[in-house]
Amino acid sequence: MQRRHFLAMGAAATTAAALGSRRLFASPAAVRHPLWLPPELRPNGITLRANAHAITSGTGTTGTAMTLGDGAIGPTIRMRRGERARITLDNALDEETILHWHGLKVPEVADGHPRFAIGTGAKYEYDFEVTDRAGTYWYHAHPHHRTGEQVYRGMAGLLLVDDDEQDALRLPSGARELSVLIQDRRLDADGEFVFNPVMHERMEGFFGDVGFGNGTPNPRHEVDSALYRLRVVNVTASRITRVALSTGAPMTLIGTDGGLLASPVTLTHLDLGTGERADLLVDFSQVPVGSSVMLVSQEFPPPYRGGMGMMGRGMTGAKPQGAPLDLLEFAVTRKVTERPYVLPALPAIARLDPGTASRTREFRFDSRQMRHFINGKEWEMERVDERVPFGSTEIWRFINDSNFPHPVHMHEVQFQILSRTGGRNAIMPWEAGWKDTALLFPGETIDVIAEFNAHRGLFLMHCHNLVHEDMGMMMNYTIE
Numbered sequence: 001m002q003r004r005h006f007l008a009m010g011a012a013a014t015t016a017a018a019l020g021s022r023r024l025f026a027s028p029a030a031v032r033h034p035l036w037l038p039p040e041l042r043p044n045g046i047t048l049r050a051n052a053h054a055i056t057s058g059t060g061t062t063g064t065a066m067t068l069g070d071g072a073i074g075p076t077i078r079m080r081r082g083e084r085a086r087i088t089l090d091n092a093l094d095e096e097t098i099l100h101w102h103g104l105k106v107p108e109v110a111d112g113h114p115r116f117a118i119g120t121g122a123k124y125e126y127d128f129e130v131t132d133r134a135g136t137y138w139y140h141a142h143p144h145h146r147t148g149e150q151v152y153r154g155m156a157g158l159l160l161v162d163d164d165e166q167d168a169l170r171l172p173s174g175a176r177e178l179s180v181l182i183q184d185r186r187l188d189a190d191g192e193f194v195f196n197p198v199m200h201e202r203m204e205g206f207f208g209d210v211g212f213g214n215g216t217p218n219p220r221h222e223v224d225s226a227l228y229r230l231r232v233v234n235v236t237a238s239r240i241t242r243v244a245l246s247t248g249a250p251m252t253l254i255g256t257d258g259g260l261l262a263s264p265v266t267l268t269h270l271d272l273g274t275g276e277r278a279d280l281l282v283d284f285s286q287v288p289v290g291s292s293v294m295l296v297s298q299e300f301p302p303p304y305r306g307g308m309g310m311m312g313r314g315m316t317g318a319k320p321q322g323a324p325l326d327l328l329e330f331a332v333t334r335k336v337t338e339r340p341y342v343l344p345a346l347p348a349i350a351r352l353d354p355g356t357a358s359r360t361r362e363f364r365f366d367s368r369q370m371r372h373f374i375n376g377k378e379w380e381m382e383r384v385d386e387r388v389p390f391g392s393t394e395i396w397r398f399i400n401d402s403n404f405p406h407p408v409h410m411h412e413v414q415f416q417i418l419s420r421t422g423g424r425n426a427i428m429p430w431e432a433g434w435k436d437t438a439l440l441f442p443g444e445t446i447d448v449i450a451e452f453n454a455h456r457g458l459f460l461m462h463c464h465n466l467v468h469e470d471m472g473m474m475m476n477y478t479i480e
């Protein structure tokens with residue numbers, strides 16, 4: 001049966017008409033800057049030079065970026081499934097670094113484990129075959145203790161994988177395909193980026209008060225009155241973003257961490273923890289030319305237990321977890337008339353059968369006395385915590401015993417979420433597809449299923465709150 005999903009959204013027209021009478025943005029009008037669009041590179045023999053430099057050109061900040069290349073964030077790397085990637089990391093920072101290809105299944109030596117970190121002036125050669133489905137992946141620094149600050153300052157970039165399956169959908173492309181790495185940063189009086197988690201932030205995480213897109217503060221992007229493919233990556237240190245449009249108009253979710261969903265989901269908001277991605281179709285066809293729609297992180301009650309979210313509130317001036325934050329203004333500047341895009345049926349996803357799992361492993365996440373633990377342990381560089389037979393299918397059960405949310409990330413696999421009990425007590429509508437990162441709220445248990453069949457070697461599973469991660473909320477596992 002041919003499933004078809006028609007994308008004419010009546011609700012968008014209604015809400016757009018109401019724009020004049022309601023407050024559009026979450027915060028007082030900020031000076032907005034054109035969204036920076038990083039250059040797109042093919043992965044055949046490129047060099048990424050890690051370096052620190054001041055951001056000066058027209059962005060309204062004088063912050064110091066640590067990034068790959070000369071921009072405010074790393075270049076976009078566009079890969080094709082089946083292609084060989086040969087990438088050199090050249091470290092011109094005055095500290096160690098290493099890159100991890102978040103979401104891709106790569107050989108152990110290409111996975112960016114912290115033990116592969118290289119010093120100033122050194123180079124690291126990555127050489128791997130792209131075997132993953134088309135999707136929205138990203139790359140970022142992964143040296144121990146320094147991932148938080150390096151990623152915060154821009155050691156991250158977008159990794160897009162294309163394949164024939166996706167091509168067949170003829171999704172909006174070219175200028176109608178937009179990808180944005182979302183961050184929140186805190187600026188001092190001189191416009192420098194501040195990253196100095198104080199005591200309560202070492203428990204809760206680090207939050208900024210200015211929304212950045214692709215390294216641009218308070219970004220703005222001019223769009224046609226048309227349908228766009230919008231990919232959003234949560235690159236914040238610690239913030240859960242409740243992604244929505246300021247008009248309340250629906251969006252169509254077509255993909256997440258591990259590529260396309262089996263069927264599209266119409267929603268007015270979705271939550272992304274650090275590391276999670278959304279591949280959306282957003283329709284501006286009914287928005288009047290001359291008006292704007294803001295991509296926002298909507299306000300929500302912070303998912304903390306025991307009043308933990310209140311500690312330190314107001315001390316730093318940052319917007320706390322759950323506070324509304326403007327992310328990206330879309331200014332509709334040109335009227336176009338086009339035939340509505342009709343989304344074809346999305347390719348099916350084989351569901352992994354829990355009956356084929358050879359075992360279930362439990363992982364308890366706990367944060368107490370200014371420390372963060374998985375199964376009672378803090379991470380050690382060389383200690384192997386779990387050994388998984390190559391080719392096996394397993395259920396991993398993540399249990400949150402702490403008062404804080406943890407975005408749990410597995411390297412080297414894409415998993416499917418089987419269940420969530422406690423807390424929200426449901427698999428969210430945006431969690432139906434392949435995932436490599438999943439939000440685990442206090443009191444929740446989630447079961448995920450994965451096949452460990454890509455490469456043998458030592459890999460990581462960890463919390464992707466960058467503050468927690470740097471404090472050792474990670475564990476090593478081998479596929480052997």
Ligand SMILES: [Cu+2]
Pocket residue numbers: 405406407463464465468469473
């Ligand atoms: Cu955590």
